Amino acid sequence: MDKIEQQLVQYVDEHKDDFIKFLGDLVKVPSITGYEKKAQEFVRDKIAGLGFETELKEADVKKMFEMFPEVAQVPSIGEEGLDMPLMTEDKFTYEQLMASPFDRLKSYKDRPNLIGRLKGKGGGKSLILNGHIDTVPIGDESKWHVDPFGAEIKDGKLYGRGAVDMKGGVAAMVSAVETLTALKVPLSGDLMLQTVVNEEHAGGGALGIVADGYTADAAIVTEPAGPGGNVILDGNGxxxxxxxxxxxxxxxxxxxxxxxxxxxxxxxxxxxxxxxxxxxxxxxxxxxxxxxxxxxxxxxxxxxxxxxxxxxxxxxxxxxxxxxxxxxxxxxxxxxxxxxxxxxxxxxxxxxxxxxxxxxxxxDAYMLPSDKQEIKTLTEDAIRDVLGKEPVITQLGGGCDARHFGNQGGIPVIVYGPGDIKMAHSTDEYISLDDYIKGIKVLAVTIYRWCK
Ligand SMILES: [Zn+2]
The missing domain is CATH 3.30.70.360 (Alpha-Beta Plaits)
Incomplete structure (x- = not known):
């Protein structure tokens, strides 16, 4: 690692408590699918403070169906009866959605995506960092042993709905960027930080971003890739x-x-x-x-x-x-x-x-094309250098937003973010804080190497 990279890692170690507090504060703002706006504003304020130009923009459902009829889904809301209510002979159409009685599912009104841009000096490669802000509902609250929105910390774990899926990833990418901006590390390439709505059940937030033409030379979706900080997902089912x-x-x-x-x-x-x-x-x-x-x-x-x-x-x-x-x-x-x-x-x-x-x-399923492996090999090297561990490459069993960047956007994309996906959607959801800090370090070094 060069001198700047060593400083990045050291900065993360010295500011652990601040980064953990930021994650806790984000978990305390509920953002169940359908009710994402407050958390989006919270992240917007944070990254605006880091120097990002920010924009809150609602995805255009009609445009998505026109551009990507095979994969555009009905917007969903994480409460009973409003999760995938439509059943048609085959793929439903925008017209069928409009003719349905589900008025709240016809647009992303009051459910904006957040797009933040940090301009580079020019001449470097651009990168998208993407995470979803929505979480599944809490289920039966009486089964939780902690407050689902309390961000309680016990034995090195931070608990709460969305802690691992995926406020940990969102907070890690924001903290990685904060590390770079705090140290005034100059980047040549543009950095775009996105937090999207409605990844759960539909993927309409990310698809809306792709439909709106936001692009970069590569993307990292910071979903929890696996425990230990050394797992990269290069595809999804x-x-x-x-x-x-x-x-x-x-x-x-x-x-x-x-x-x-x-x-x-x-x-x-x-x-x-x-x-x-x-x-x-x-x-x-x-x-x-x-x-x-x-x-x-x-x-x-x-x-x-x-x-x-x-x-x-x-x-x-x-x-x-x-x-x-x-x-x-x-x-x-x-x-x-x-x-x-x-x-x-x-x-x-x-x-x-x-x-x-x-x-x-x-x-749709996604696989990183064999001739576009650069973002993956760069992240693998960062894992080796920062954590001293061999990276593990695997694929996610279910779907995630990476598919829209890869398949619909033609952007080479990997999933790399902190935490164990097995804890996602569960009662007493938590993220290991050790994984979280490791994720911030690897992301900071990866962003620097890609955009420098
Ligand atoms: Zn997720």
Whole structure:
């Protein structure tokens, strides 16, 4: 490490308490999906104080659907009934959204993204640092052992909703930049710091930023990549949310058999065949490597114990590896696989009464292209130099906003941020403060090396 890099690391060590306090203050501003504005203003004020030119801008839902019809999602709000309420035959359209009764989901009104710019001297490479400000709801508050918005610190862990997913990452990237500005380290390239709304369930904040044309030579999304500070994610899996509706023939139990043939057909017994077929698809794909995680989420059907069920509805999600395809190609491929598995079943009843499969929502998978590895190798070197550890490269199982920068924006992007993703969305969510401080150090050195 050169002299400036050593000073950056030393500054972080000397200002640990301030950086931890900033994270705690951010956790204390609730920002559940749908209610992000206050926290956005809090971060805006902070980075404006660091010299950033700032802008609070609402994502344009119509524009997203026009530019990226395959991946644009309905804005969501993290409360019951407003999380993915639309279910259409296939990908829903902007027109269907506008015609729906969900007025609060038709725009990002009062839910702005924050874009901050710090101009470089010129001649250097530009970088986007991105994190989402929204968090999932707290769930059953009585199960928490701490105040979900209290930012309590115990045994080197800071607790609260969003502590690890991902106010830790947001505070780490802000603190890394603060380290650079406090030491007046000159950068040649422009730095853009973004905090976005609605990453949870939809990804509409980040997609709105990409649709608005904000770009850079590379991007780092500071989601929790893994414990220890040495994990980088260079890809993420996709997800297809599905529903299968199966018909039966309702009769009294006493009339189920007529002339030695079943007459009353329970949709539930046929649903079992559909589940079987979907699980066989998953098993077949995962022979050598996990390519798909197919979750049967809910099953509903039947009215009485004494009547064959007229209908049964199953729904769930298929998460899939980028190995099955990135961007919209992966989504289309997985949808076709699910459709084939649900519809091509060797059963007389199901052939005559084919199930109906619908898709509710999907996320595209992403993989950093092999010819655009520079931001990854630079971060790997920073991990080695700052932490003295070998970096671990892996991919995130589910979706995250990196996909929009990579697939829709064409920007090489990695995920590197502090904390263990396993604690995300859980009761008593926390972040290890040791991971947090390590993340700030590695980010500060990485930003410096990229933009200098
Ligand atoms: Zn997250």
């Amino acid at each position: 996709g997800g297809v949310y599905w529903e299968v509706r199966i018909k039966g023939h309702e009769t009294h139990a006493g009339s189920r058999w007529q002339n030695n043939k079943p007459f009353g057909i329970s949709a539930i017994e046929k649903a079992a065949l559909v589940v079987d077929s979907l699980i066989s698809l998953e098993k077949g794909l995962n022979k050598d490597k996990t390519m798909m995680s197919l979750c049967i989420g809910t099953i509903k059907g039947g009215t009485y114990a004494t009547a064959t069920a007229a209908e049964c509805v199953i729904n769930g999600v298929a998460y899939f590896s980028p190995g099955l395809g990135t961007g919209k190609e992966g989504i289309m491929r997985v949808k076709k696989m699910l459709k084939d598995a649900a519809l091509n079943i060797d059963d007389e009843w199901l052939k005559a009464n084919p199930p109906v499969i619908k898709f509710q929502h999907y996320d």
